Amino acid sequence: MLKGLGQLGDMAGMMKKAQAMQKQMEELQDDLHNLMVTGQSGAGLVTATCSAKGELKGLDIDPSIFNPDEKEVVEDLILAAIKDAQAKASEKAQEEMARITESLGLPKDMKLPF
Template identity: 70%
Template sequence: MMKGLGGLGDMTKMMKAAKEMQDKMQQMQQDLERITVTGESGAGLVKATCTAKGELTALDIDPSIFQPSEKEVVEDLILAAIKDAQRRAQDRMQSEMSRITEAMGLPAGMKLPF
C-alpha cells in the first residue's frame, strides 16, 4: 500500500483502526442511552426502568401497595426496584462493551475508557 515508507504504512493502518474504534465507542455510547432495562421488587409490584447507562427513566407502582401503614415497605420496594434496574443496566452495559471489544478483536475483559 505505502511501499517504501517503512513504518508509516503501519502507522496509517493503526490510526485508521483507532478512528474506527473511536467511532464504534461513540455509537455504543448512543446505543446505551437508548437501551432500557427494567428492575422490579415485591414480585413485580414496583418496577423501575432505566437506560443501560443507569439513568432512571420510569417508575411503575401497583396501587394496591398504597396503604399508610405500609409506607416503609413501599419505600423499601421502590429502592429495591431502582437498585435492581441499575444492576441490570450495569450488566447490559458490560455485555454491550464485551460484544464491541470482541468484534474489534480486542482481548476479553479489556477495560475501555468509560
Template identity: 65%
Template structure:
C-alpha cells in the same frame, strides 16, 4: 531510498483505526441510551426502568401497595426496584462493551475507560 516513510504509513493506519474506534464507541454510546432494562421488586409490584447507562427513566408502582401504615415497606420496594434496574443496566452495559471489544479483535475482558 525513503526509509522513514514506513513510520508515517503506520501512523496513518493507527489514526484511521483510532477514528474507526471512536466512531464505533459513539454508536455504542447512542445504543446504550436506547437500550432499556426493567428492575422489579415485590413480585412485580414496583418496577423501575433504566437505560443501559443506568439512567432511571420510569417508575411504575402498583396502587395496591399504598397503605399509609406501611410507608417504609413501599420505600424499601422502590429502592429495591431501582437497585435491581441499576444492576441490570450495569450488566447490559458490560455485555455491550465486551461485544464491541470482541468485534474489534480486542480481548473480551479488556476494560475500556467508557
C-alpha cells in the same frame, strides 16, 4: 528499499482500528440512552425502567402495596427496583462494550474507556 516500513504499516493499521473504535464508542454512547432495561422488586409489585446509561425513565407501582402502615416497606421496594434496574443497566452497558472490543479484535474483558 522499503524494508523499514513494516512497523509503520502496523502503526497505520492500529490508527485505523483506533478510529473505528472511537466511532463505535460514540455510536454506543448514543445507543445506551435509548436501550432500556427493567428492574423489579416485591415479585413485580414495583418495576423501574432505566436507560442502559442508568437514568431512571419510568416507575410502575402496583396500587395494592399502598398501605399507610407499611410506608417503609414501599420505600424499600421502590429503592430495590431502581437499584435492580441500574445494576442491569450497568451490566448491559458492559455487554455492549465487550461486543465492540471483540469486534475490533481486542480482549473481551478489556475495560473501556481507559
